[in-house]
Amino acid sequence: MVQSVKCELPSLVKVLLHAAKYPNVSINGLLLGSIEGDDVKVADAVPLFHTSVNLAMQLEVALAMVEAYTKQSAGKLSIVGYYHAEARVQAADMTPVARKIADKISSKQSNAVAVVIDNRKLETFLKGDMSEHPFDLFTKDGSRGWRREPSSQVSVASEGSWQSLQTAFASLHGQQVHSTLVDFDNHLDDVSKDFLNPKITSLASLSAGLKQRA
Amino acid sequence: ATISDYEDISNELQGDSKPSRDKLSKFLRTVRELRLRNSQDAVVKYGSQLLKHHRNGLAEEELWLVHEQVAVAALDVGMFVQAATLIRAVAKRFPDSMRMKRLKGMYWEAQGKYEQAEEIYRDMLKEQPSNETAAKRLVAMERSRGNLAGAAEALKKYVEVQASDREAWEELGEMYLELLMLRQAAFCYEELLLHAPTTVPYLLRYADILYTLGGNSALRTARAYYARVIELTGGSSARALFGVLQCTSAITDKVALQDSRTRAQIELPDLAVQALLKLYKQQGPAGAVKLVESVIESSGLVGE
Numbered sequence: 001m002v003q004s005v006k007c008e009l010p011s012l013v014k015v016l017l018h019a020a021k022y023p024n025v026s027i028n029g030l031l032l033g034s035i036e037g038d039d040v041k042v043a044d045a046v047p048l049f050h051t052s053v054n055l056a057m058q059l060e061v062a063l064a065m066v067e068a069y070t071k072q073s074a075g076k077l078s079i080v081g082y083y084h085a086e087a088r089v090q091a092a093d094m095t096p097v098a099r100k101i102a103d104k105i106s107s108k109q110s111n112a113v114a115v116v117i118d119n120r121k122l123e124t125f126l127k128g129d130m131s132e133h134p135f136d137l138f139t140k141d142g143s144r145g146w147r148r149e150p151s152s153q154v155s156v157a158s159e160g161s162w163q164s165l166q167t168a169f170a171s172l173h174g175q176q177v178h179s180t181l182v183d184f185d186n187h188l189d190d191v192s193k194d195f196l197n198p199k200i201t202s203l204a205s206l207s208a209g210l211k212q213r214a
Numbered sequence: 215a216t217i218s219d220y221e222d223i224s225n226e227l228q229g230d231s232k233p234s235r236d237k238l239s240k241f242l243r244t245v246r247e248l249r250l251r252n253s254q255d256a257v258v259k260y261g262s263q264l265l266k267h268h269r270n271g272l273a274e275e276e277l278w279l280v281h282e283q284v285a286v287a288a289l290d291v292g293m294f295v296q297a298a299t300l301i302r303a304v305a306k307r308f309p310d311s312m313r314m315k316r317l318k319g320m321y322w323e324a325q326g327k328y329e330q331a332e333e334i335y336r337d338m339l340k341e342q343p344s345n346e347t348a349a350k351r352l353v354a355m356e357r358s359r360g361n362l363a364g365a366a367e368a369l370k371k372y373v374e375v376q377a378s379d380r381e382a383w384e385e386l387g388e389m390y391l392e393l394l395m396l397r398q399a400a401f402c403y404e405e406l407l408l409h410a411p412t413t414v415p416y417l418l419r420y421a422d423i424l425y426t427l428g429g430n431s432a433l434r435t436a437r438a439y440y441a442r443v444i445e446l447t448g449g450s451s452a453r454a455l456f457g458v459l460q461c462t463s464a465i466t467d468k469v470a471l472q473d474s475r476t477r478a479q480i481e482l483p484d485l486a487v488q489a490l491l492k493l494y495k496q497q498g499p500a501g502a503v504k505l506v507e508s509v510i511e512s513s514g515l516v517g518e
Contacts, residue, residue: 024251024290026392054391056426057436061456061509068508072501088360096394176228188453194499 002111002139002149003038005081006157007031009165010204011045012135014197016126016169018047019085019117020178026053028098029183030066031081035111040080041157046195047183054097062184063104069196079105083135085117092116092136094146106140114138114146115154126169130162160208168207177203215247227260235268242280257287262296278304285317289324297321312338316347328355346376353385362393373405380409387419396427417443418453425457430465437461441482449489456509458486463513 011031018027027050033043046066052058063079070077082102084095094102094114102114115135122134137149156165172178181200182193223241227233238260245252261284269277281300288297301317308314315338322331332355338348349372356365366389373382387402403420410416421439424432440457447454462483487510494503 023254052422054394054426055422056428057422057457057460058453060460064509064512065505068505068512071508072504088358090360188456190497191452191494191502192497192499194502196499 001038002040002113002137003153005040005042005113005115005137005154007042007135007154008033008044008157009160009168009208010201011042012156012165013168013172013204013207014045014047014181014200015083015085015115015117015135016122016165017172017178017181017200018045018050018183019122020169020173021181021183022050024087025050026085026087027183028053028082028084028101030062030079030105031083031113031115032066032070032077033080034076034078035080035109038111040111040113042080043077044196044201045083047181047197048195049185050183051185058184058188059101078109079112080109081105081113081115083115083117085122086119089119089123091120092118094138099146102138102140102146112140125162125166128166130166133162133165164208168204171207172200172203215244217248220244220248220250224256227256233260233263235264235271238264238268239272239276239280242283243276246279246283251290253287253290257284258291258293258296261287278307282313282317286320289320292324294321294325297324312342312345312347316351319348319351323351323355323358326358328359331355346372346379350382357389362389365389366393366395366398377405378409380406391423396423399423400427412446414443414446414451417446418451418457421454421457425461425464428464430467433461433465437465437479437482444486444489450493452490452493455486455490455493458482459490459510459513462486 011033015029018029027047029045029047029049031042031045033041035041048062049055049058066079070079082098082105084098086092086095094116098114098116102112106112115137118134118136121132125132125134133151133154135151135154137151137154138146139149141147156162177200182195182197184195187193187195223237223244227237227241230237241256241260242264245257261280264272264280265284272280281304285297285300285304288294288300298321301314301321304311304314304317315334319331319334319338322328322334332352335348335351335355338345342348349368353365353369353372356362356368366386369382369386369389373379373386376382383402383405387399387406390396390399390402400420400423403416403423406413406416407420417439421436421443424436424439437458440454440461443451443454444458449455490506490510491503494506498506
């Protein structure tokens with residue numbers, strides 16, 4: 001039973017940049033990190049698709065590549081969740097495909113989470129209204145499937161805050177950084193593009209004034 | 215125009231605080247040709263600059279193309295006042311134009327005023343029953359209203375009449391994909407491939423849909439289509455190479471080695487593995503080759 005989901009600021013910045021790069025289509029991606037008991041720690045996000053959200057072949061390849069990447073981290077990282085944003089302005093919910101993908105992740109990692117962006121909350125959040133963050137949380141309830149959890153369980157980790165997230169995002173968006181974000185779809189079209197987005201991780205940390213972690 | 219043309223002119227403009235008319239014009243033209251939807255950052259910003267500072271230098275045709283382009287982009291990002299100004303100018307210049315009426319309809323659509331928009335489109339159809347633009351706007355509106363199934367139904371009726379409208383078949387295929395109606399999506403791509411059998415994006419999409427459908431028969435067909443893309447792209451399509459590997463790994467009835475008809479089927483995955491590793495070694499980001507090797511290993515196809 002997930003109690004908390006603490007997300008490093010760069011991971012959420014990447015999710016928002018992915019959404020900003022493709023505002024008119026559905027997008028999805030993976031959340032990487034670690035799970036200690038009921039506490040989920042999200043350290044990074046890997047943007048996956050914007051044109052192939054319902055297609056299986058590239059999803060399987062992406063999952064295999066990201067899993068291989070996490071195996072290189074000697075236990076520090078694993079796939080702990082899935083994120084998703086729909087094209088239309090609507091309340092957040094899990095789509096059938098989202099459930100399928102989240103199920104797959106959950107079968108390998110108990111207490112894995114799903115984060116769905118609420119587009120209406122996103123609009124107000126980006127305009128500076130911090131009363132509600134846009135990341136709706138879903139967890140798997142055994143055989144009952146995915147169910148919504150209180151948004152208060154999601155927070156920005158370390159020295160971050162929702163305000164610092166909004167500021168960092170606004171700054172990077174203003175510098176057009178979202179157009180340089182690489183998702184797995186971009187990578188498949190041009191393998192020289194790195195879907196791990198290391199530069200954006202650094203930029204996001206710097207933007208928020210966070211110290212670089214070793 | 216190609217995507218790299220777009221990236222080039224985009225980069226040029228980013229560093230330029232006082233871009234020339236030619237650069238701005240080229241940018242907008244490239245976006246039009248590639249049919250990119252780059253509304254906020256670029257079209258509104260650069261299009262407005264072009265119209266504000268260089269309108270006198272623009273030829274008549276380009277002037278109004280840019281008006282239309284910036285108006286639609288402005289609607290896309292919710293800049294309704296700016297859009298209205300542009301649309302009014304177009305209406306003044308082209309008072310009876312269907313194309314102008316479409317803009318008016320889109321103005322209402324963008325604000326969620328669907329009844330006003332629908333009235334305009336239905337009037338357009340009364341005047342010109344075969345007006346494609348109005349028909350398509352009605353489909354798009356259904357989609358905006360959240361009625362994807364209804365939009366697909368309407369578009370299906372449209373393509374039954376306008377069977378050679380590629381854009382419509384593409385859109386319908388994507389709608390069916392969104393609805394997870396995979397067989398119907400496949401049918402749309404079959405139509406597209408009838409019209410254009412060597413179009414790589416169609417071949418890939420069709421293969422992707424078949425793979426997602428699953429089952430040995432669909433997987434074999436998918437593999438054949440991925441193989442065709444490998445052929446057409448000289449082995450440089452990562453999607454096609456991965457596609458062949460995934461299909462081969464997923465197909466559950468293995469072929470007899472002795473059968474010469476199927477030798478190609480046996481050699482294909484090995485060649486795909488080699489091509490994929492070569493591609494990543496030559497172009498992939500640092501460390502990516504190892505990840506690809508992992509994928510290949512886990513799919514049970516060892517690189518020879």
